[in-house]
Amino acid sequence: MLTAEYWSRAGENAWCPGCGNFGILSALKQALAELQLEPWRVCIVSGIGQAGKLPHYVKCNFLHGLHGRALPTAIGVKLANPGLKVIAVGGDGDMYGEGGGALLHAFRRNPEIACFVHNNGVYGLTKGQASPTSAAGFRTRATPEGTALPGFNPLAAGIAMSGTFVARGFAGDREGLTRLMVLALKHKGFGFIDILQPCVTYNKVNTHKWYQERVFDIGTRQHDPLDIERALERAREWPEADPEGRIPLGLFYSAQRPSYDEQLPVLRQGAPVEARPDPRKVEQAIEEFRQHGRD
Amino acid sequence: MGSATGWLDWRAAGSRITIVTDVTVVVAGEAGLGVQSAGTVLTRQLVRQGYHVFAYPNVMSRIRGGHNFTSIRVSERPKAGIRTQANVVLALDEQAAQERKADLIEGGVLVYDSPAEPMIEAGRSILPVPMTAIAKRLGGGPPHAGVVGLGVLCALNSQPLRALQAVLKEQFEARGAEAGRLNAACAQAGFEYGRERFRGVCPCLIPELASWESRLLLTGAQAIGLGALAAGVQFYAGYPMSPSTAILEYLAGKAEEFGIVVEQVEDEVSVINMVAGAAFAGARAMTATSGGGFALMVEGIGLAGMAELPLVVVVGMRPGPATGFPTRTEQAELLYAADCSQDEFPRVVLAPGTAEQAFYATVRAFGLAQRFQSPVIVLTDQFLLDSSWTVGNLQLPIANLQLAGRQSGAAYSFRRFEITESGVSPFLRPGTREQLVMSMGGEHDESGLGSEDAGNRVRMMEKRMRKLEGLRQEAAGLHEFPGRGGATVVVCFGSVFGPLREAVEILAGEGADIGMVHISDIVPFPAKELAQRLAGAKTVVCVEQNSTGQLARLVRRETGFGPDEIILRFDGRPFTGDGLAERLRPIAGGAG
Numbered sequence: 001m002l003t004a005e006y007w008s009r010a011g012e013n014a015w016c017p018g019c020g021n022f023g024i025l026s027a028l029k030q031a032l033a034e035l036q037l038e039p040w041r042v043c044i045v046s047g048i049g050q051a052g053k054l055p056h057y058v059k060c061n062f063l064h065g066l067h068g069r070a071l072p073t074a075i076g077v078k079l080a081n082p083g084l085k086v087i088a089v090g091g092d093g094d095m096y097g098e099g100g101g102a103l104l105h106a107f108r109r110n111p112e113i114a115c116f117v118h119n120n121g122v123y124g125l126t127k128g129q130a131s132p133t134s135a136a137g138f139r140t141r142a143t144p145e146g147t148a149l150p151g152f153n154p155l156a157a158g159i160a161m162s163g164t165f166v167a168r169g170f171a172g173d174r175e176g177l178t179r180l181m182v183l184a185l186k187h188k189g190f191g192f193i194d195i196l197q198p199c200v201t202y203n204k205v206n207t208h209k210w211y212q213e214r215v216f217d218i219g220t221r222q223h224d225p226l227d228i229e230r231a232l233e234r235a236r237e238w239p240e241a242d243p244e245g246r247i248p249l250g251l252f253y254s255a256q257r258p259s260y261d262e263q264l265p266v267l268r269q270g271a272p273v274e275a276r277p278d279p280r281k282v283e284q285a286i287e288e289f290r291q292h293g294r295d
Numbered sequence: 296m297g298s299a300t301g302w303l304d305w306r307a308a309g310s311r312i313t314i315v316t317d318v319t320v321v322v323a324g325e326a327g328l329g330v331q332s333a334g335t336v337l338t339r340q341l342v343r344q345g346y347h348v349f350a351y352p353n354v355m356s357r358i359r360g361g362h363n364f365t366s367i368r369v370s371e372r373p374k375a376g377i378r379t380q381a382n383v384v385l386a387l388d389e390q391a392a393q394e395r396k397a398d399l400i401e402g403g404v405l406v407y408d409s410p411a412e413p414m415i416e417a418g419r420s421i422l423p424v425p426m427t428a429i430a431k432r433l434g435g436g437p438p439h440a441g442v443v444g445l446g447v448l449c450a451l452n453s454q455p456l457r458a459l460q461a462v463l464k465e466q467f468e469a470r471g472a473e474a475g476r477l478n479a480a481c482a483q484a485g486f487e488y489g490r491e492r493f494r495g496v497c498p499c500l501i502p503e504l505a506s507w508e509s510r511l512l513l514t515g516a517q518a519i520g521l522g523a524l525a526a527g528v529q530f531y532a533g534y535p536m537s538p539s540t541a542i543l544e545y546l547a548g549k550a551e552e553f554g555i556v557v558e559q560v561e562d563e564v565s566v567i568n569m570v571a572g573a574a575f576a577g578a579r580a581m582t583a584t585s586g587g588g589f590a591l592m593v594e595g596i597g598l599a600g601m602a603e604l605p606l607v608v609v610v611g612m613r614p615g616p617a618t619g620f621p622t623r624t625e626q627a628e629l630l631y632a633a634d635c636s637q638d639e640f641p642r643v644v645l646a647p648g649t650a651e652q653a654f655y656a657t658v659r660a661f662g663l664a665q666r667f668q669s670p671v672i673v674l675t676d677q678f679l680l681d682s683s684w685t686v687g688n689l690q691l692p693i694a695n696l697q698l699a700g701r702q703s704g705a706a707y708s709f710r711r712f713e714i715t716e717s718g719v720s721p722f723l724r725p726g727t728r729e730q731l732v733m734s735m736g737g738e739h740d741e742s743g744l745g746s747e748d749a750g751n752r753v754r755m756m757e758k759r760m761r762k763l764e765g766l767r768q769e770a771a772g773l774h775e776f777p778g779r780g781g782a783t784v785v786v787c788f789g790s791v792f793g794p795l796r797e798a799v800e801i802l803a804g805e806g807a808d809i810g811m812v813h814i815s816d817i818v819p820f821p822a823k824e825l826a827q828r829l830a831g832a833k834t835v836v837c838v839e840q841n842s843t844g845q846l847a848r849l850v851r852r853e854t855g856f857g858p859d860e861i862i863l864r865f866d867g868r869p870f871t872g873d874g875l876a877e878r879l880r881p882i883a884g885g886a887g
Contacts, residue, residue, distance in 0.1 A: 011744065040725075040726065043576075056745060059707075059731070060731065061726070061732045063572065063575045063602065063734050064734070064737065065568065065571065065598055065602070065736050066568065066595065066598050066736055069564065072565035072572065073575075075572065076530070076532070076572025076573040077576045079556045079558070079569075080530050080556065080572070081577065081578075081724065081725070081726055083726055084576070084726050101561060101564075101565075105560075105565070265551055266556055269554045270554070272555060272573075273529060273577045273724060275553070275555065277524070277525065277526070277553075279691050281552065281553065282521070282525045285521060286521055286688075289511040289512055289513040289517065289521075290511050290512075291339060291343050291510060291685075293343055293345070293507055293509055
């Protein structure tokens with residue numbers, strides 16, 4: 001069996017020391033090892049930001065594409081070659097801001113890909129502006145009076161869009177996160193995990209300690225991921241409204257419906273990248289336009 | 296009723312049969328009345344009589360109401376455009392009759408839905424036919440009035456009724472036997488009405504041809520769809536936008552049979568990234584859009600340039616900016632397509648002139664995309680895409696669709712961006728055993744990992760840009776007509792091909808010393824060849840459908856030759872051959 005260490009790619013790492021991304025990277029390598037996948041069968045598609053750099057540190061195929069566009073790109077890879085294990089990775093600015101529309105449609109489409117969002121509530125690579133998940137009042141140089149907008153709730157959105165695997169993990173809970181990632185990677189559909197990730201440089205509110213004091217495993221509270229009402233209630237729990245409030249982790253919701261890949265009849269014929277043009281069929285298609293003479 | 300010579304003898308041919316080689320029939324009415332389907336039926340009927348037909352739909356961007364018409368040009372020789380005036384107008388409502396009457400040539404015929412009496416007006420025969428009343432009597436609704444009208448045209452044009460009925464039967468087969476009987480009855484009633492009322496006074500406008508051959512009848516959009524199939528397209532994603540939607544719809548209908556993934560996606564940003572993802576995975580991937588959608592795609596085309604992804608983007612130009620005229624035509628995205636980018640990367644822009652050329656251009660686009668691992672744009676417009684064309688045949692070209700891939704020897708040693716003399720690096724599909732494909736939109740080293748090294752940056756830029764040299768070797772030549780000569784040389788690109796060719800034919804026939812050059816490869820631009828061609832000309836003219844002369848600017852920048860004259864049109868309507876001839880005549884000479 002390939003160990004987690006086998007999945008490391010040698011080279012320099014550009015993340016800040018103590019960054020929550022390290023916990024996510026470590027959990028991902030552990031999950032890939034547990035699933036006994038091989039690097040050449042795995043493809044990570046990432047967006048722009050600190051999270052987008054993740055595939056550079058994992059031994060696998062990758063396309064490190066554009067800001068906010070990891071999901072449609074990943075869907076293109078997956079539909080063209082369904083044999084690949086495809087993972088889309090990005091940060092909160094990437095997946096919830098620039099790529100927010102694509103995310104909603106990915107929940108609807110339910111492609112068989114895993115989606116891991118490194119959610120640190122701040123823009124890191126552009127050096128500290130409010131992100132879609134920053135709490136209202138979050139002060140930055142770009143929002144000196146504090147952002148006026150309420151934070152985006154990715155879990156509630158995923159549940160509302162009938163997501164088939166809507167989960168939250170925490171970068172500081174490596175074991176729990178690994179467990180969720182294994183499930184998301186095995187899931188027949190869109191395996192979405194919002195991953196709470198402390199940013200040691202730009203987010204002085206949602207620190208590692210702040211999270212540690214508040215998170216709990218939803219699974220220990222008799223949660224039923226088929227219960228949409230309860231899932232929505234859980235998704236709305238957040239300390240912003242209630243200073244004593246806690247933060248649930250785990251699988252919130254799982255709508256029962258087939259994956260997009262399963263529903264697409266053309267994929268039953270095999271991988272589209274293997275399809276060969278059949279000249280007879282093309283000739284037939286041309287002949288369909290022939291106007292046969294006077295009758 | 297008037298006398299025979301009074302209102303129908305438009306070629307002074309008396310009652311004798313006149314063989315007409317170039318007739319335009321316009322079918323007009325408000326949206327929802329079946330103008331387009333009546334136009335389609337008539338088009339097919341005439342193709343089956345052995346004619347070449349060119350049909351251009353002139354429609355408003357609305358689902359009901361307004362005023363739409365289809366210009367159907369019927370000729371013995373193929374035409375790649377419409378004429379300014381019509382010989383016959385079939386109007387399905389009063390407004391259409393009033394508006395289109397002005398298009399009639401002297402001696403032309405207007406058939407329209409009205410209980411009024413026939414008359415002659417300014418030398419045109421005005422023939423009211425109570426189409427709605429006849430259709431109603433037979434149990435039909437407004438669309439059937441159009442069928443009655445087609446029956447009348449059949450009689451006027453001396454077309455056999457069975458020719459019309461055969462097409463009607465086929466076209467509406469799915470609607471059941473009762474609908475079929477109603478259509479047949481309406482066609483017959485119209486035919487008899489026309490024959491009885493206008494007996495003996497119809498010149499035979501469009502007789503059955505003695506020699507006959509079967510032809511393909513297809514729109515430019517369908518030709519591009521077929522080209523994609525011929526090239527072995529494996530992945531298509533799109534977002535509906537006129538005039539590109541028909542390509543999405545055509546390929547969606549073929550998806551299962553050909554094993555192609557065809558996706559309708561939430562927006563064009565996602566479309567181009569999905570196509571880029573599929574191309575990265577190794578699929579022959581494509582999309583089609585129009586100006587606004589293309590604007591959203593440009594970021595993704597940059598990714599394809601940087602990550603060296605082979606993909607094909609069809610751009611169907613329409614007037615803009617922003618929404619512009621959704622259902623009309625223009626060529627104002629020439630420079631935008633040629634130069635679209637963040638920073639610099641090689642791309643190809645092809646601008647075919649006809650549906651037939653568009654088929655071959657699409658096949659070629661896939662071949663170039665695959666072999667040079669670069670984005671290829673097929674730049675066309677509403678006029679080419681929406682028009683129906685007759686084509687003798689489409690040959691299956693043997694395109695070289697192989698990716699320049701090769702398997703590296705040792706496990707996990709593949710270098711996606713290996714520096715090569717041609718600039719083209721080996722390509723592998725992700726999922727190849729014991730190899731990894733790493734690619735990114737950031738600057739990268741040969742392995743595909745990010746690098747901010749200055750020397751590497753320069754080597755990588757040079758490697759990518761070297762592909763242009765190979766692409767230049769692949770450029771198609773200039774299409775010249777009638778030959779190499781001409782004191783006046785007129786330059787065009789894309790779908791102006793047909794109208795300009797006709798204009799040149801008219802003027803050359805009048806004795807003008809004129810020649811045309813059609814450019815189908817915009818990038819890389821055939822600069823050397825064009826410069827040589829223009830060097831011999833006394834006067835150089837550019838003809839294009841935009842307001843500033845983008846082709847003229849491109850010609851100047853690439854060849855150093857500033858055109859002496861520029862002929863522009865930017866009202867959303869296509870050039871016509873006769874209209875262009877009129878505008879060129881003062882420049883090129885020729886007997887007006």
